[in-house]
Amino acid sequence: MTTQLNPRTTHYEFLGPPGATLISIGVPSMIYMLYFGCSEATGGCPPPISTENVFHAVTDPEWWKGLWDTQAALIYLAWYMFCVVAWAVLPGDQVAGTTLRTGGKIWYKINAFSTFLLALGITSGIILRYGPESFTFIYEKWVGLATASIVMSVVQATYVYIASFKPGKLLALGGNTGNFIYDWYIGRELNPAIGSFDIKTFNELRPGLILWVLINISMLCEQATRRGGLANVTDSMWLVLAFQGWYVADGLYNEPALFTTMDVTSDGFGFMLAVGDLAWVPFVYTLQARYLAFHPVELGPIATIAVILVNALGYYIFRDANGEKNDFRNGKNPKNLKFMTTKKGSKLLTSGWWGRSRHPNYMGDLIMALAWSLPTGFNTPITYFYVIYFAVLLIHRQRRDDEACALK
Numbered sequence: 001m002t003t004q005l006n007p008r009t010t011h012y013e014f015l016g017p018p019g020a021t022l023i024s025i026g027v028p029s030m031i032y033m034l035y036f037g038c039s040e041a042t043g044g045c046p047p048p049i050s051t052e053n054v055f056h057a058v059t060d061p062e063w064w065k066g067l068w069d070t071q072a073a074l075i076y077l078a079w080y081m082f083c084v085v086a087w088a089v090l091p092g093d094q095v096a097g098t099t100l101r102t103g104g105k106i107w108y109k110i111n112a113f114s115t116f117l118l119a120l121g122i123t124s125g126i127i128l129r130y131g132p133e134s135f136t137f138i139y140e141k142w143v144g145l146a147t148a149s150i151v152m153s154v155v156q157a158t159y160v161y162i163a164s165f166k167p168g169k170l171l172a173l174g175g176n177t178g179n180f181i182y183d184w185y186i187g188r189e190l191n192p193a194i195g196s197f198d199i200k201t202f203n204e205l206r207p208g209l210i211l212w213v214l215i216n217i218s219m220l221c222e223q224a225t226r227r228g229g230l231a232n233v234t235d236s237m238w239l240v241l242a243f244q245g246w247y248v249a250d251g252l253y254n255e256p257a258l259f260t261t262m263d264v265t266s267d268g269f270g271f272m273l274a275v276g277d278l279a280w281v282p283f284v285y286t287l288q289a290r291y292l293a294f295h296p297v298e299l300g301p302i303a304t305i306a307v308i309l310v311n312a313l314g315y316y317i318f319r320d321a322n323g324e325k326n327d328f329r330n331g332k333n334p335k336n337l338k339f340m341t342t343k344k345g346s347k348l349l350t351s352g353w354w355g356r357s358r359h360p361n362y363m364g365d366l367i368m369a370l371a372w373s374l375p376t377g378f379n380t381p382i383t384y385f386y387v388i389y390f391a392v393l394l395i396h397r398q399r400r401d402d403e404a405c406a407l408k
Contacts (some may be wrong), residue, residue: 005101006171012182013174018184027275028150031283032067035143038287038382040294045380069144075137076148083206086115087197097259102170106191108198108259112205113252119210122216133225138218139293149279156278157184157271160199160233164189166269172268187268198268199260203277205252211282213248216241219289223296233401235304236297236375240289243311243372250319257326262397288376288383297377308370311371316366321353325361362394 038045057063092111161184172190192199224230353360369387376383
């Protein structure tokens with residue numbers, strides 16, 4: 001019975017264990033590379049570096065010790081625990097997830113948006129009471145905080161991997177190969193939890209996503225401190241904060257939509273999702289704001305309006321397409337969209353946004369990603385890393401979606 005419910009995985013993604021190993025090393029390395037490759041501390045974006053200097057740095061034990069900051073680690077741990085306590089204490093509705101292979105459903109507590117508002121309220125109070133200079137510590141302790149988030153990712157991935165061997169666990173169909181490295185990376189258990197605390201969905205929306213906005217606010221405060229107050233913050237910085245803050249708020253407000261995504265319904269929770277949620281999202285997606293903190297850019301009214309229109313277009317496509325999909329998955333069809341019934345009995349939309357494009361929500365996401373980078377100007381390609389990376393990520397996800405549709 002256990003074998004039927006949790007069959008052995010025979011298909012590898014990411015080139016199997018070698019690929020999983022390289023990505024597990026490469027993702028944390030890229031987080032640091034994007035910092036040291038675009039940082040005031042190293043001399044620019046990119047800084048004037050040589051192979052000899054890089055080799056000297058990474059072979060120096062003091063450089064490696066410099067990645068760790070005990071105070072920053074304690075700050076990060078306090079932030080994570082704040083999110084846990086907010087999840088437990090703040091009121092929220094109970095929403096059922098999709099039907100599992102066991103026939104049952106997981107019930108999720110919905111209060112990510114409330115946690116976001118609480119965090120913003122506390123942050124705003126600190127800044128209003130003590131000035132923007134009181135919230136620049138994230139800019140100053142960026143490396144230590146990033147290291148702490150990576151350590152947290154490794155610890156969580158290891159914990160859930162070990163816990164997945166307890167009897168009665170429902171495993172992810174793609175994470176039960178028997179190879180330690182691959183299963184640890186991809187995620188062996190589908191829905192690891194401690195009591196009613198669902199680890200995967202909690203990490204997807206709370207610690208990293210909200211921290212993304214808080215880091216941006218810290219970058220804005222750093223620029224404000226240097227330029228003589230919040231009134232002198234550049235239009236480009238306000239745009240980045242507004243665009244990305246709205247994106248995060250939208251995702252948190254529409255929290256139930258998360259429970260129909262591939263991450264939740266199909267993927268296990270391992271290092272891939274842990275480091276993506278906790279480290280990659282907050283410390284890579286804030287690259288534009290961090291750049292603008294030490295390299296201010298004034299856009300002017302015409303360029304500002306143009307960038308706003310680009311972001312608005314992307315958001316409209318993203319939200320409307322996702323709205324159609326989520327309504328349909330939840331048994332609603334207010335637009336009377338056409339659909340086909342597959343051999344497996346499931347239904348696929350064939351009109352509306354999903355009749356025009358295979359993945360219209362991805363297109364909206366990419367247009368928004370471009371709008372988030374445009375405020376940084378065109379002096380460096382590094383601030384456009386997010387757009388390039390996101391395109392690669394979405395192409396890979398599109399291929400996975402197509403494979404899933406083909407099986408239907």
